Amino acid sequence: MESAGFDPEDFWLLDQARLKDRHKRADARGGFKGDYAQERRELALVCSDRLRLSVGPSYAFEQINAPDSTMDYDQTQMPAAYDAGRGYRPAILAMWLDAIARRLPAEQIDDIVDVGCGTGRYSAALADRFDARVVAVDPSAKMLAEARKKPSRGVRFERAAAESLPLPGASMDLVFGSMVFHHFDDPHRAVREFHRVLRPGGHVCLRAGTTDQLECYAYVPFFPTTRGIILKSLTSRAFIEATFEGAGFRLISHELIDSEAGESWRHYADKVALRADSILAQLPEDDFEAGLAALRRYAAAAPPDGPVIEPVDFFVLRSA
Numbered sequence: 001m002e003s004a005g006f007d008p009e010d011f012w013l014l015d016q017a018r019l020k021d022r023h024k025r026a027d028a029r030g031g032f033k034g035d036y037a038q039e040r041r042e043l044a045l046v047c048s049d050r051l052r053l054s055v056g057p058s059y060a061f062e063q064i065n066a067p068d069s070t071m072d073y074d075q076t077q078m079p080a081a082y083d084a085g086r087g088y089r090p091a092i093l094a095m096w097l098d099a100i101a102r103r104l105p106a107e108q109i110d111d112i113v114d115v116g117c118g119t120g121r122y123s124a125a126l127a128d129r130f131d132a133r134v135v136a137v138d139p140s141a142k143m144l145a146e147a148r149k150k151p152s153r154g155v156r157f158e159r160a161a162a163e164s165l166p167l168p169g170a171s172m173d174l175v176f177g178s179m180v181f182h183h184f185d186d187p188h189r190a191v192r193e194f195h196r197v198l199r200p201g202g203h204v205c206l207r208a209g210t211t212d213q214l215e216c217y218a219y220v221p222f223f224p225t226t227r228g229i230i231l232k233s234l235t236s237r238a239f240i241e242a243t244f245e246g247a248g249f250r251l252i253s254h255e256l257i258d259s260e261a262g263e264s265w266r267h268y269a270d271k272v273a274l275r276a277d278s279i280l281a282q283l284p285e286d287d288f289e290a291g292l293a294a295l296r297r298y299a300a301a302a303p304p305d306g307p308v309i310e311p312v313d314f315f316v317l318r319s320a
């Protein structure tokens with residue numbers, strides 16, 4: 001849904017102007033101590049307003065939609081590239097485990113299902129952190145094969161989809177899902193399954209990308225055609241909350257948590273180049289190559305220090 005009035009080059013110019021300004025301020029103070037995340041948010045606001053103006057009110061910021069992003073990871077190159085393309089430093093994983101633990105009664109968490117565990121980015125870490133048993137499920141044999149290569153004390157892997165969990169009713173204390181909600185073939189059925197397998201009062205923790213944050217995702221300005229793919233593939237925050245509430249859950253909290261997507265713009269560009277992302281995987285080859293070239297140009301001009309930050313929607317829900 002690219003519009004005639006919108007020029008993606010604006011992002012580049014805006015960012016350049018901001019970078020120059022940031023350098024000036026940093027020199028004046030003897031080193032940059034700014035808030036990168038805040039900078040991106042401000043920039044995104046300016047850019048999303050422009051986009052809203054140029055596309056009109058039908059632009060789906062308030063969209064309540066079901067996702068259309070079913071993807072068989074076994075038919076892609078993503079499993080082998082996933083950890084290099086999407087992994088993060090131990091400090092970032094620790095930050096996420098803290099965020100998860102902060103919202104839960106940790107002493108009551110003995111059994112966890114990591115739904116759509118992929119290469120197990122969280123599975124063993126959750127088992128360690130909560131001293132719990134983890135059942136890590138994913139429909140992709142290749143993603144599970146990558147996960148099984150890692151030390152995974154306390155983790156049992158199962159090949160299954162969220163819509164049909166191989167677990168008895170009332171057997172889990174926590175359903176954890178990271179970057180998977182938009183892949184469910186039938187989100188309503190998946191969420192009913194979560195309710196079935198949870199013990200009374202059990203929790204769901206969900207990390208997700210949403211259409212609401214579209215303009216804050218770091219690669220979007222460089223790959224403008226991802227906008228249409230994101231709008232079709234991800235869901236809105238409202239849709240996620242409504243789906244859970246309709247299946248007997250109560251929303252405990254929703255936060256936007258700033259997370260590091262790359263240690264620097266150069267590091268980020270190297271990760272993006274691996275294309276271990278279901279949105280980038282859907283781009284036509286030419287769009288991907290052009291976007292990567294623009295991102296690399298930007299990364300070459302950006303200061304080498306300072307992480308690339310993106311907001312992640314983080315939901316905690318309780319089975320009512």
Ligand SMILES: C[S@@+](CC[C@H](N)C(=O)[O-])C[C@H]1O[C@@H](n2cnc3c(N)ncnc32)[C@H](O)[C@@H]1O
Pocket residue numbers: 071073115116117118119120121122137138139140143160161162163177178179180183184185
């Ligand atoms: C972006 S990866 C996320 C992996 C992992 N949770 C993480 O954060 O690193 C999405 C995963 O969802 C899995 N997936 C796709 N459809 C699914 C479904 N219906 N139920 C459960 N998982 C699914 C994919 O196979 C893939 O491994």
